[in-house]
Amino acid sequence: MTDIRTILHRTTRDLTAGGSPSPRLDAEVLLMRFLRMDRVQLCMQPERELSEEEAAGFARWVERRSLGEPVAYILGDKEFWSLRFEVNREVLIPRPETECLIEEVLRFYRPPGEGLRVLDIGTGSGAIGVVLARELPAARVVATDISPGALAVARRNALSQGVAGRMEFFQGDLFAAVSGDLDIICSNPPYIPEGVYDLLPVGIRNFEPPGALIASPDGVAFHRKIIREGAHRLKAGGRIFLEIGEGQRDRVAALFREEGGYGDIDCRKDYGGIDRVASARRI
Numbered sequence: 001m002t003d004i005r006t007i008l009h010r011t012t013r014d015l016t017a018g019g020s021p022s023p024r025l026d027a028e029v030l031l032m033r034f035l036r037m038d039r040v041q042l043c044m045q046p047e048r049e050l051s052e053e054e055a056a057g058f059a060r061w062v063e064r065r066s067l068g069e070p071v072a073y074i075l076g077d078k079e080f081w082s083l084r085f086e087v088n089r090e091v092l093i094p095r096p097e098t099e100c101l102i103e104e105v106l107r108f109y110r111p112p113g114e115g116l117r118v119l120d121i122g123t124g125s126g127a128i129g130v131v132l133a134r135e136l137p138a139a140r141v142v143a144t145d146i147s148p149g150a151l152a153v154a155r156r157n158a159l160s161q162g163v164a165g166r167m168e169f170f171q172g173d174l175f176a177a178v179s180g181d182l183d184i185i186c187s188n189p190p191y192i193p194e195g196v197y198d199l200l201p202v203g204i205r206n207f208e209p210p211g212a213l214i215a216s217p218d219g220v221a222f223h224r225k226i227i228r229e230g231a232h233r234l235k236a237g238g239r240i241f242l243e244i245g246e247g248q249r250d251r252v253a254a255l256f257r258e259e260g261g262y263g264d265i266d267c268r269k270d271y272g273g274i275d276r277v278a279s280a281r282r283i
């Protein structure tokens, strides 16, 4: 029998065996999307039978999840800042912690952001750049990434969120393809130290792009370069916002101090209490 109740039960059992940390939730989320139902409909129709074709198609999704593939890649999207972002294996799945970086930018810059020129380095799915373009509707946003596959996804997200007209996308190493002065530089660069990568959960290691995650042995090579070059690219009074990994606060603060030309060096925590967003002002 393949009604919703049975499928949910069976999927939860299979995903538990596959090592998912949230098997029941995954089962519900996947089945809701597969059957194009919301949670209420799913609960109200436990006896709704799946056709053979539906059951076979859903079994393929469950198998992917059992092998550790993140739910977002199976669905093809992820919610970030209450917006739906397309994702695929070319891009990092946007994380909730990264919303703290956006909150921090918006603490200093109020809408509409008239005249502001913003740079998002390593834009991936476009999460940071697209959200800032929406929140600061008079600002212009430049987004760069080394990965052409990521830029293609970011462009589509800018289009679907209605901000493509105020965004520019460049492929290249950090600032290489960007000219002109900037008011705001933000980045969530790769920051997993080389030696730590092998310890990450299988869902990350086997599915997310390593080039989006791994940095130098100390994890802050990208921060170092962005801080150095940023000092020359920011207008006086402009600000830089960098996502950092756990334990990187003091090293990144030292990089700002050693570079010189920066003031208001600060760090805010994420909602898990971990230092997450380093920022500074170009004097």
Ligand SMILES: C[S@@+](CC[C@H](N)C(=O)[O-])C[C@H]1O[C@@H](n2cnc3c(N)ncnc32)[C@H](O)[C@@H]1O
Pocket: 091, 092, 093, 094, 095, 098, 121, 122, 123, 124, 125, 126, 127, 128, 144, 145, 146, 147, 150, 172, 173, 174, 188, 189, 190, 191, 211, 212, 213
């Ligand atoms: C941690 S991901 C962040 C993605 C997205 N900004 C987010 O917050 O979800 C880092 C991104 O930096 C890009 N990247 C890696 N090396 C780069 C480089 N040298 N220049 C520009 N982008 C780079 C990766 O392709 C990846 O998209």
